[in-house]
Amino acid sequence: MTITDTEVTATPIASPAPTRRWRLWVAAAAPLIAALLVGSAAILWVGESPLEFFWLLVREAFGGVKRISATLVSSTPLILTGTATLIAFRAGVFNIGVEGSFVGGAFVAAIAGASLDLPGPIQIVVVLAIASIVGAAIGWGPGWLKARLDVDEVVVTLMGNFVVSGVVGWLLSEFFMAVGTGNAQTELIAPQTNLPVLVASTQLTIGILFAVVVVALAQWWLRSTVPGYELRMTGANPRFARAQGIDTARVIIWAMVISGLIGGLAGGVFTTGTLHRFVEGGGANLGFNGIAIALLARLNPIAIIPSAVVLGALSAAGPTVQLFIDVPLDIVRIMEGTIMIVAVLPLLTRSR
């Protein structure tokens, strides 16, 4: 088999909006329903009650200001990585490398945050900007390779993730290891780099606002701008786009750059808002989870927020729920895997 087999990307990722409205709702709900069913089965097997688990989850995730804040803290990076993935997918680019952009951005933000000493808001802006740029650069590579050399982006981005985490790990251990701690992590970032807290005595920072703004921007970009239109047309039918004069190569490269940029920003927000340093393995899989979120949202920016909140709720409330009910957190993973698989089955997504 030829290595550069673009048959991998020939299977549609997910097609937007079936004709009939009820199909749309079924298609959107199916992955979530499937996940709930599978999760419930697993919970039953463990000997607990699914209803009790999900009720506790809902209460833990949304019961009260503090808890909602915790949920939103978890959701923030997911909103961003989900949006990053969505942008690429809408352009027809199968980018599974947001994980790499995220890690790269998170790391660079930690380094910059620890090394620079600028006045408060400027520090934050600069650090986030650097994270975004690094993420964009990481996204650019595979984009250029696909646009100019027709190299399959799936394998390149998948491998790229490992390359980024390896390089970051090396840089960390060689140059930036924090003194005196046992973990593989960097120094704490300078205090002014920490994102301002939004709700007192919680961890919820203005990061959530960034995330929401990015989603709104993405929605606006796709719907109301010329480049957004060209991106969508390229993703819907590249032959058609080319025949109508759209420079699909440029569109693809830009889509990957933007995707990487948002992924890097996600990492930066994660560092400045949550961990305040870079910890190896700290933001594990937040980039990959973006794929599930984008799929659950059916590649629709507005739906990213509820999707991310659902998954964020699972990971934020999960550990606490475990105190009350003996259900292992692995259920979350199981549900995520189910969502991913069901979300791409064309039984329901095929538009007529």
Add this chain to the structure above:
Amino acid sequence: MTLLDGILATSVLLAPAIVLAAMGGVLHQRSGIVNIALEGLILAGALVGLVSADALGSPLGGLAIAAVAGVILGWAFSAIVTRLGGNMIIVGLGFNFLVLGAAGLFLVQTFGSRSSFRPDDRLSLPAFGLEFLSDVPILGPLLARNDIVVWATIPIVAAVAFVLDRTTWGLRLRAVGSDPAASANLGLDVHGLQDAAGAVAGALAALGGAHLAIGATGLFSTGMSGGRGYIALASIYFGRTRPWATTLACLIYVVADAAQGRLQLQLPWIPVRLVQVLPYVAVIAVLIVAQLTSKRRQIA
């Protein structure tokens, strides 16, 4: 030369997991499916293998049951892609998540421990070899005493190469992977062939995982696959889906990986993390070169 011997000994123990998974992946990929689920299959094989070996008191029984589990899981993954039309990459990634979660769940439920399971009785696989070489450098660690899975690995590579090249089934697999439309026109059962290859991939990867748990480490932990499935995939690309070249790529990785642990103490200036990145960089390089040099011809 004890350092080298140590490296070789470790390599021999750790090689089968990757090589077997890679061979399974080669078959599946030749039939047209990129098997990203190798990672999950290895993990599943490790868990099923170790638990059944412990339950039955038979390490060989553990291997067998792991292989059966692999057949089922590998086939299921492939069928979701071929018959239900799910995108192979996403389904593969989702599959890996599922297995990871299910394994963790099982551990907690059955043994109350979140991270690992170590059977009380250390079971070992039957092992044998050229005992008289025990003290010989290099050859000793390689040949003196290995368990059956290690011995079986190279013959399995040969078998895969043979099947692809010399059997009808292998010919059909290659046809289906190269041009499914033409193959369907000629009456081949495209999905059936692909899913059969998936079943074999599952069996081999699970066997590799079972060996990792039973033969190499004696324990199971949810992190034990450790990216080996992705390394196997990278090797497949690097070896251009040719069995022997792929195996060579796997072995290079395994030796380098075994070396890095030991060398780190002796030669701390080697940038270990960077070296670990090389297989992935190599794959990207190969893909680029392939695009630059191949004159793609399509049969009208």
Add this chain to the structure above:
Amino acid sequence: MNEPSAPADTPRLEVRQLTKRFGPVVAVDHVDLVVERGTVHSVVGENGAGKTTLMKCIAGLLPPDSGEILVDGKTVRIGTVHDALALGIGMVHQEFSIVGELTLAENLVLGVEPRHRGLLDRKAVQRATERLAAQTGWRLQWEAPADQVGVADLQRLELLRQLHRGADLLILDEPTAVLGPAEVDMLLGTVTELRDRGVTVLFISHKLDEVMRISDRVTVLRGGKVVETTAAADTSAAALAEAMVGEALTVPDVEDRPSSSDETILEVQDLVVVDEIGVTRVDHVDITVRRGEIVGVYGVAGSGQAELAAALVGLAPSSGSVRLGGQEINHRPVGYRRRAGMGFISPDRRSEGLALTESVEENGLAGAHRDRSLSGRVVRRRPEWRRRIADLIRSYSIKVGSPDDPTSSLSGGNQQRLVVGRELEMHPKLLVASDPTRGVDIEGVAGIHELLMGIRRSGGSVLLVSHDLDEVLSLSDRIAVMLDGRVTAVLDRAEATRSLIAEKMTTGSRG
């Protein structure tokens, strides 16, 4: 062939009143055909005349709606390719089913591999290739990968495949379409030899010279019906051509045509297009189009018209000069050419002309989406888009629920109207229209024709590439006839008769 042989005078194959419909379209209309054993029987006709559909019914790929097929005098049902092969019928298609990465030998036996103790019996394969070589005189590089072998050899492989599977009635669908002159001779020679050895051949072609060279009998199809069946000895290429194109169904427009200006809007010189497998599709073509003129390009399928259109728009690479309004645009990207005033109606509406999953609005304004009137540098003026698409829908009578509906919800005819409207609204200097009325009903066709004439009236130009001779005749000021990638003639409207065109379509193959 294990059956007892039928009496010598029973036709090898007989088709009676075979009919096949696709929806409202009758592709094969009560066709009768009698093919004698050991003869070469050619079936000729225009694109869309029903030849391939008829053959597919005989070969087991399509079920006929009504009618009978008799093989060796017995009525049979041919439901699958398998059934056909059991009766000794094998078809070599225009599109090969050859797996590029396998060797020729492997491709030969794929699906019917000889086995020896579970393994591929390579010796048996070798014996088979030798047997086939003896039968046909062809020696191929059996161990070479198929994607490194020339097209002629691939075709031989397809033919040998059928022989290998025991076929002694071969259906060859446009076999010389992909061959150069020397290879054509070889193929025709082999067909004759096979015939002499008792193989029966159904030869589908539009290359009338070749048909005359090897056929014993010829059947002409037009519009799904049999026009005539004669012995080759009793006819000629020219006569066949006339039968193929037939009488005009509609009277050509006898309108008062203002003459076109002398100003040249499109000048094409020495255009060459070579496709991915190295075959030259457009062979040093010169064409000019004046302002206010419609130039038709006509030829049977595969003469290079589609590639010509694609090259002009910038979707296929080409060498040579293309000047639009005096400006050289070859080697410029598609967007540049469109902005320079070139419009394009793709022959492939579903996969290139439209993005079916997207809304009517977004399809209808594609290409114009960067116009200052519709968008700023970055932001789209959505209300203006709304207005424009509403106008477009109204002006071109497109039946649609709402502009937000996906384009897939439109009927074929309305989809085509959308495409035409979209291109026309961009007021191109030159519209390259490739099969602009494909899939459109009669009313719609008239409407689109009127629109094209409207372009002409307002001083625009059209390059009309079409497989519909009536359309070309009724609209064009001049007609360029293409054959094998070359323009064999450019005829003025006044002198363009069907017979003349038929003649230009057949005389002088390449070289």
